[in-house]
Amino acid sequence: MVPITARFQAESALHPAARALLLEIFDQGWAEPRKLHLESRRAAILLQEAKESIAADLDLSPTEVHFLGEITLGFQLGIMGLIQPETRMVHSSIDRAEVLAIASQFPSSVEMEVSNSGVVALPELRPSDLLIWQYVNAETGLIRTMPIELVEFSGRVFVDHTAYPTQAPAIASWSSALWDSSSWSGPNGLSIFALRTGAKGWRNPFPHLQQSVVPSGFSLPLALASAVALRHWRSDEEVNKTKITKLATRIRAFISENIPDTDMIEEQWNSWSAIVSLSFLYIDAERLQSDLADEGFTVDSGSACTSANLEASHVLKAMGLLSQGNIRLRLHHDVTATEIDVFLPVLKRLVEKQRQ
Amino acid sequence: MSGEIVDARGKRCPLPIIELAQALKIINIGESLTLLSDDPATVADLTAWARMTRNEVEQEGDFEFLVTRLN
Numbered sequence: 478m479v480p481i482t483a484r485f486q487a488e489s490a491l492h493p494a495a496r497a498l499l500l501e502i503f504d505q506g507w508a509e510p511r512k513l514h515l516e517s518r519r520a521a522i523l524l525q526e527a528k529e530s531i532a533a534d535l536d537l538s539p540t541e542v543h544f545l546g547e548i549t550l551g552f553q554l555g556i557m558g559l560i561q562p563e564t565r566m567v568h569s570s571i572d573r574a575e576v577l578a579i580a581s582q583f584p585s586s587v588e589m590e591v592s593n594s595g596v597v598a599l600p601e602l603r604p605s606d607l608l609i610w611q612y613v614n615a616e617t618g619l620i621r622t623m624p625i626e627l628v629e630f631s632g633r634v635f636v637d638h639t640a641y642p643t644q645a646p647a648i649a650s651w652s653s654a655l656w657d658s659s660s661w662s663g664p665n666g667l668s669i670f671a672l673r674t675g676a677k678g679w680r681n682p683f684p685h686l687q688q689s690v691v692p693s694g695f696s697l698p699l700a701l702a703s704a705v706a707l708r709h710w711r712s713d714e715e716v717n718k719t720k721i722t723k724l725a726t727r728i729r730a731f732i733s734e735n736i737p738d739t740d741m742i743e744e745q746w747n748s749w750s751a752i753v754s755l756s757f758l759y760i761d762a763e764r765l766q767s768d769l770a771d772e773g774f775t776v777d778s779g780s781a782c783t784s785a786n787l788e789a790s791h792v793l794k795a796m797g798l799l800s801q802g803n804i805r806l807r808l809h810h811d812v813t814a815t816e817i818d819v820f821l822p823v824l825k826r827l828v829e830k831q832r833q
Numbered sequence: 834m835s836g837e838i839v840d841a842r843g844k845r846c847p848l849p850i851i852e853l854a855q856a857l858k859i860i861n862i863g864e865s866l867t868l869l870s871d872d873p874a875t876v877a878d879l880t881a882w883a884r885m886t887r888n889e890v891e892q893e894g895d896f897e898f899l900v901t902r903l904n
Contacts, residue, residue, distance in 0.1 A: 593884075761847055800881075
């Protein structure tokens with residue numbers, strides 16, 4: 478086994494504070510919060526505290542916060558719960574696969590195209606439309622700020638915050654929104670689903686007895702650990718934001734000068750610098766990934782040339798970006814300048830070796 | 834005009850585009866060749882390749898592309 482020099486893959490280890498708490502809470506938070514026993518009441522208090530903490534960090538009201546286990550369920554509840562017979566679902570070509578899967582079930586859905594400069598082509602919206610708005614794209618880091626004309630949109634809006642824990646949606650009339658606990662180094666297998674107070678027309682789209690209630694199958698310890706991780710993530714993000722932006726700029730500058738024929742998102746785009754997507758012409762991404770792993774670096778890839786993906790990333794394809802030879806670096810809070818300085822010459826050498 | 838054909842059918846990315854780039858070096862600027870490729874990833878990547886290398890690609894059939902060397 479090669480020792481890991483630096484991790485640039487999307488997944489990160491649980492925040493140490495969340496991990497410590499998790500071990501403790503599995504002893505305390507096992508009871509069913511809705512029952513009346515002493516342990517249950519204690520569990521109910523812990524759950525309420527976690528809700529309040531998460532609500533404060535995401536700029537929501539505690540009553541708007543719901544915990545869910547499976548993230549796919551969050552997309553289905555959030556989107557399908559807002560669809561009525563006359564609804565037209567408007568989404569973009571770079572939305573997550575879960576969104577595209579739902580759209581494929583509704584023949585009237587409209588797909589917004591996204592150009593390789595990150596511009597979204599907005600159709601003429603009707604008040605009966607359901608708009609799906611992905612705030613940050615996990616594969617390219619593209620940030621899609623709400624166009625000014627949408628701020629006044631009176632239809633329904635589902636906001637996908639799963640790539641990055643942004644605070645409550647910028648659009649005043651959002652209806653439902655989804656966050657992924659792992660995006661703030663919280664536990665996997667937990668998502669935060671929000672229904673805005675006063676939002677119209679959401680109902681549980683799945684078989685149910687009480688139509689207004691969100692299904693609540695989740696692990697209480699995971700929810701509590703997630704709240705702690707989010708609190709830490711927020712302050713870590715404040716501290717490390719500038720460092721990460723500088724390092725991302727350093728990577729781009731190095732690539733522009735040293736590795737020709739590389740397709741990357743241009744810096745002037747509004748993008749989240751913690752995600753750097755690089756596509757090298759004439760390169761087999763799977764080989765590059767494993768060569769990098771041999772040198773102790775872990776990276777992700779959106780290429781079809783890797784065995785993990787039978788098809789190239791639909792995001793890169795939809796934006797007209799090169800998908801072959803694609804690697805994706807995620808700069809986590811603990812990334813160091815030294816790691817980047819060690820990594821870049823290795824990357825250059827491996828790309829050159831393969832291009833010979 | 835060059836009637837050259839690069840047959841990369843059955844080959845997976847990034848091979849078809851590597852073979853295309855090699856064949857392009859042999860023809861003159863302004864000349865064209867035909868690329869045959871049935872790899873779906875390659876088909877999507879040809880547009881990005883043309884943009885990055887400032888050459889021209891035109892799709893002529895399901896798996897057939899006319900590539901013109903522009904530089």
